[in-house]
Amino acid sequence: MARKNAFYAQSGGVTAVINASAAGVIEAARDSKVIGKVYAGRNGIIGALTEDLIDTSKESKAAIAALRHTPGGAFGSCRYKLKNLETNRREYERLIEVFRAHDIGYFFYNGGGDSADTCLKVSQLAETMGYPIQAIHVPKTVDNDLPITDCSPGFGSVAKYTAVSIREAALDVMSMCATSTKVFVMEVMGRHAGWIAAAAGLAQEQEGDAPHIIVFPEIAFDQAKFLKKVQQAVKKYGYCVIAVSEGARYKDGTFLADAGSTDAFGHKQLGGVAPVLAQLVKNELGHKYHWAVPDYLQRSGRHLASATDLEQAYAVGRAAVTFAEQGKNAVMPAIVRGKGKKYAWSIGEAPLADVANVEKKMPRNFISKDGFGITDEARAYLLPLIQGEAEMPFKNGMPVHARLKLAPVTKKLKGKFSI
Amino acid sequence: MARKNAFYAQSGGVTAVINASAAGVIEAARDSKVIGKVYAGRNGIIGALTEDLIDTSKESKAAIAALRHTPGGAFGSCRYKLKNLETNRREYERLIEVFRAHDIGYFFYNGGGDSADTCLKVSQLAETMGYPIQAIHVPKTVDNDLPITDCSPGFGSVAKYTAVSIREAALDVMSMCATSTKVFVMEVMGRHAGWIAAAAGLAQEQEGDAPHIIVFPEIAFDQAKFLKKVQQAVKKYGYCVIAVSEGARYKDGTFLADAGSTDAFGHKQLGGVAPVLAQLVKNELGHKYHWAVPDYLQRSGRHLASATDLEQAYAVGRAAVTFAEQGKNAVMPAIVRGKGKKYAWSIGEAPLADVANVEKKMPRNFISKDGFGITDEARAYLLPLIQGEAEMPFKNGMPVHARLKLAPVTKKLKGKFSI
Missing domain, CATH: 3.40.50.460 (Phosphofructokinase domain)
Incomplete structure (x- = not known):
């Protein structure tokens, strides 16, 4: 079976460790036997709509590893919410056009509650528009307001x-x-x-x-x-x-x-x-x-990031790829807190339908x-x-951050799509 | 010869490393053969005027060492400028009264340009009011506007x-x-x-x-x-x-x-x-x-302090004590930059008269x-x-800061002094 490529995008406000999730996705996909290349959307989902894709296979192993200590969104993020299929069919048709042109069968969307909604809509493209795709949401938000997961990476x-x-x-x-x-x-x-x-x-x-x-x-x-x-x-x-x-x-x-x-x-x-x-x-x-x-x-x-948070951000990235390999769709890796007295965490699975557009508030007893x-x-x-101080390399007094090539994938479609 | 005690005070806006200077003064004074106890002014010079002194000899070695990684002013600082002797003789008489009561022969003042002026006035008390004292200024200011010294600790x-x-x-x-x-x-x-x-x-x-x-x-x-x-x-x-x-x-x-x-x-x-x-x-x-x-x-x-800055802050504290031991008065340890290509620094000596109230601006060619x-x-x-990331201990996810006893020195004077 030919490998399908994956699309990865960062969405919404970025965090100190969202790039660790990107590293998790890309490194796990490189290890994967079912996923081909990972194409990142330049400036998030907008990159998919405008066929502005970044070929992450052109980045060195060291550059991807350096994402673990680089804040911001290395591939660009955006605040752009897909409308309902009924309201804006044009956008979904365009997504499928781009996905088909680049043989994309996996959609990894790294964002918060609004993005989970977009991811859910993409996960339904097989049903709604006949394009087979597995969409996995990678949780991220400094606001910690995603439901089901014990906490939100970032x-x-x-x-x-x-x-x-x-x-x-x-x-x-x-x-x-x-x-x-x-x-x-x-x-x-x-x-x-x-x-x-x-x-x-x-x-x-x-x-x-x-x-x-x-x-x-x-x-x-x-x-x-x-x-x-x-x-x-x-x-x-x-x-x-x-x-x-x-x-x-x-x-x-x-x-x-x-x-x-x-x-x-x-x-x-x-x-x-x-x-x-x-x-x-x-x-x-x-x-x-x-x-x-x-x-x-x-x-x-990022210079003051939590080591626990960093590891969780990386882990949800890797877990998203595992879910994809397992044939899953419309799910999100979630942080599950252990029941014991000593803090422990593992990765569980949350159905996207229960995540999208739900805001977790602080319990009143907090x-x-x-x-x-x-x-x-x-x-x-x-x-x-x-807990834990996330390692952060410095050189000449300043933090070392990834400098990616961000090499564009050759466009295959004619005409421009305006968003 | 009986040892004279020392008075140490922090003045003006504090820095991430002013307490490292305090540690330098106190540790060097503990090693000294001519200095007795170090009494710190609670809230800076106000502590001297109100006879509110802190006995630093009551602090453990570990607590003083922990000052190296504690931001803020551990003994309290203040924005309070002594007026001219002519304008406010009362304050100077009070200072001498307190110094005499506590057998203080050394005055270490840790501050910026305004404080250097106060320190200079105190250094002249022998001449102006017949009270023998050696006043050494310990440089500190985030503004980096002190003259003569290559840079200001902080x-x-x-x-x-x-x-x-x-x-x-x-x-x-x-x-x-x-x-x-x-x-x-x-x-x-x-x-x-x-x-x-x-x-x-x-x-x-x-x-x-x-x-x-x-x-x-x-x-x-x-x-x-x-x-x-x-x-x-x-x-x-x-x-x-x-x-x-x-x-x-x-x-x-x-x-x-x-x-x-x-x-x-x-x-x-x-x-x-x-x-x-x-x-x-x-x-x-x-x-x-x-x-x-x-x-x-x-x-x-402090969690992001420069190791170079921290070492300089500590060094000027120690150097102030050395100057005092050498019988110096009305001086300030200054950072001297080496002439070589590779950065190196040493401690020099600046006359306070040239420091007080002089503001070093950025050269236009910067x-x-x-x-x-x-x-x-x-x-x-x-x-x-x-250059360098100053070591910073963490415990349970949070930085470890000094918690001092701040034990008061028993008051010897009657009556209150209002400032």
């Missing part, structure tokens, strides 16, 4: 970045608070789920440690309660360190900071809740403040009663995910 | 943090730019001197690498030229990454982002130039943007002709300072 690293960074900054604030900054606000990502905000809580090891307040998107912001807690911390410890989720919102659902613009998925583009909270503290309590918005630094901070901190349950869940 | 680490962070974030932006963020702005510290902004330039290794634009405080901001360059980068590379100094200003001297409030030294408190620039790009060119303000994260990022980048001269100066 999250452990941003969690570690966040916990370490707020701890370090808090030591800075603590040392200066007698005469300078008393309130420090750090904004973290997480539109609808407060997983990253919760991870900031790992910085706290003893009573009095920062962060003193976490503002979750899950808990309606109560200004009076918040200000009271700030004042209490300043009085008791001399300073107050706050982690706030970009998705923090009032009771009526409006975001504390709403930039107004929206992305391709219709999500509101947020940013800047930290200065809003800091200004509130200044206006109401008069304390000197500083604020930080690490933004992309947090999700691309958030402390007053709504401003994490519980022991949250700590027990989160702490294993930041 | 700077190499923030430089490394900045170069690595903007490189990582740029990989993120690059991978998404086809359909998402095209312009990314990262704000860095540096009120009057663009040293940290320049360090961002180290992320660039090849033509086309980020950052594509650096906005220095030394170069008056030219909006038209800036926007043109943004547009060129977006056109050529698909995206544009910008490093901007918090001190970026217009031709007339006004800051691009001016928060309006001032600190104890009369400096304007800045912050938020990144969103201002990002909004400008959006308004004028329409590109989707993201911005980051790492703020304290950059100067407390900034590219168009004002938006760094030159080979800048690279040759900066690159050695970020």
Whole structure:
């Protein structure tokens, strides 16, 4: 039987370890007896639609291995969601045209919840349009909001970045608070789920440690309660360190900071809740403040990645190929947490239909009663995910990152496809 | 001869490695045959004025060693500048009262340019007020603006943090730019001197690498030229990454982002130039943007400290004690760069009178002709300072930081001193 080629694409916001998943897919496919070449979509699914494919077989073994320590999306990612077959049949026909031209029988899609939906639609192309293809979703999202999987690859690293960074900054604030900054606000990502905000809580090891307040998107912001807690911390410890989720919102659902613009998925583009909270503290309590918005630094901070997260990201990439070899379709490798006291994980299988468009929120029992901190349950869940410092080679003082050739696959189709 | 005790204090904004200098002072003093105990000022010089001293002899050897990997100011720092003797004789009399009560004959002051001025005033107490004391300044500032010394301990680490962070974030932006963020702005510290902004330039290794634009405080901001360059980068590379100094200003001297409030030294408190620039790009060119303000994260990022910087910070601490043992006064250990091709450094001696209140700006030949980048001269100066990854112990996924006892020295004076 002739080998079919595979298509691999990165989708949505990238992470510090999404390229480790790419390495997992490509290395496993190179070892595979059923998969031919792996063609990566340049800029994600757009590369498939525009027949802009990258021939990963042209990359050296060392270059693919270097993906394990390269943040960002090495082949380009995109925010582009396929519409329903009914609404946009043209796009699906084009996908099949490109897949057929390049003999693609496997579709590996590396993304979050929205991407799982796209992957599910592709997995149904045999039924809906008669093109035989196996579609496997490779989980990834810093937001940790994918269902079924115990955690989402990419999250452990941003969690570690966040916990370490707020701890370090808090030591800075603590040392200066007698005469300078008393309130420090750090904004973290997480539109609808407060997983990253919760991870900031790992910085706290003893009573009095920062962060003193976490503002979750899950808990309606109560200004009076918040200000009271700030004042209490300043009085008791001399300073107050706050982690706030970009998705923090009032009771009526409006975001504390709403930039107004929206992305391709219709999500509101947020940013800047930290200065809003800091200004509130200044206006109401008069304390000197500083604020930080690490933004992309947090999700691309490969230099501070979790070794556990890195291994999981790599493992789901390899597992996707194994699933394909086993003839599976419309599934996603999921991280399964062991039942024992000591943290252990293995790879399970999740049906895509149960993953697509489902958002996993933080359980309420992960958030402390007053709504401003994490519980022991949250700590027990989160702490294993930041274990280990992922190896990171440096040269001449700077990290070594993969520099790929990104050689294009010769186009076989005539005419252009505009997206 | 009876041993005199030493007073050590941290002053001004802290760094990722200022505690390494503290470890250097304390460890060298413990080895010394002329210095008794080291009393640290709680919250800097304020601790001396209020007789709030910390007995460092109560800290274990391991705790002092752990200062080498603990960011922030372990004994507390402050922004408090002693006025002239003529203006505020009361403060100097109080200092002498406290020093005499605790038999202090050595004054180690760990700070930047403003602090050097305070240290100089203390060094003159023998002449001006008849109290014999040797005052040695221990250099520290992320701003790298101290004169005479080749670099300021603290700077190499923030430089490394900045170069690595903007490189990582740029990989993120690059991978998404086809359909998402095209312009990314990262704000860095540096009120009057663009040293940290320049360090961002180290992320660039090849033509086309980020950052594509650096906005220095030394170069008056030219909006038209800036926007043109943004547009060129977006056109050529698909995206544009910008490093901007918090001190970026217009031709007339006004800051691009001016928060309006001032600190104890009369400096304007800045912050938020990144969103201002990002909004400008959006308004004028329409590109989707993201911005980051790492703020304290950059100067407390001990997990990403430069090994070279750490060793220099420790060395100036030890050298200060050696100077004291040699009977010196009103001096500062300075980093001296070797003349050879290969980077080497040693400790020299700088007279405090030449250090106090002098700000070292970037030489114009460190900034590219168009004002938006760094030159080979800048690279040759900066690159050695970020060499080596400073060892950082982790436990249970988090960094291990010193937890000091901070045991107070029993007060000997009656009455309170209000500052």
